[in-house]
Amino acid sequence: IARRTPPRPSRLPPNIAAMFQPAPSDPSPHRRASERSTRWLRLRCGEQTYALELLKVQEVVLPVPLLPLRGASRSMLGIMNLRGQVVPVLDLGIHLGAGPVAMDTQTRVVVLEENGETMGLRVSAVEDVASLTDPQIEPPDTTRLCRISNHLFRGVARISAHPVILLDATQLLH
Secondary structure, X not given: OOOOOOOOOOOOOHHHHHHHOOOOOOOOOOOOOOOOEEEEEEEEEOOEEEEEEHHHEEEEEOOOOOEOOOOOOOOEEEEEEEOOEEEEEEEHHHHOOOOOOXXXXXXXXXXXXXXXXXXXXXXXXXXXEEEEEHHHEEOOOOXXXXXXXXXXXXXXXXXXXXXXXXXXXXXXXX
């Protein structure tokens, strides 16, 4: 008889450890095919809550010193060395037309990756991972968000009764 070893306790904070847990399954046997579920990383820039599709998030890291780039836009903070890879880092608050992200103990850099392109986003805090079904997401053509141009967001959803702006990681990378 083989003995199972008890699982090792996670050393990650609970909100980050949740990213590595399998998505909760829907107990409803009558779930429609049109209600596919996607997982989103919730984050904050100042007081506003945003989310990025988890499939595009490579990792979340602590802020490191950046090498500034001359002539870059105001939102481009510089480049960081991520295990030998050069990653440009944007201040998401400035990029979205709000104020700059204040540096404190909760500040993080969310590293996005798609098709070999990588970008870091400095954010105020990373909160957790939420699963959303397609009917929970209100598309951008029906939302009334005047401060953000439509190409940067995919819609709005309510998570725990709070509105969350769903950002388009593909557009942020380009």
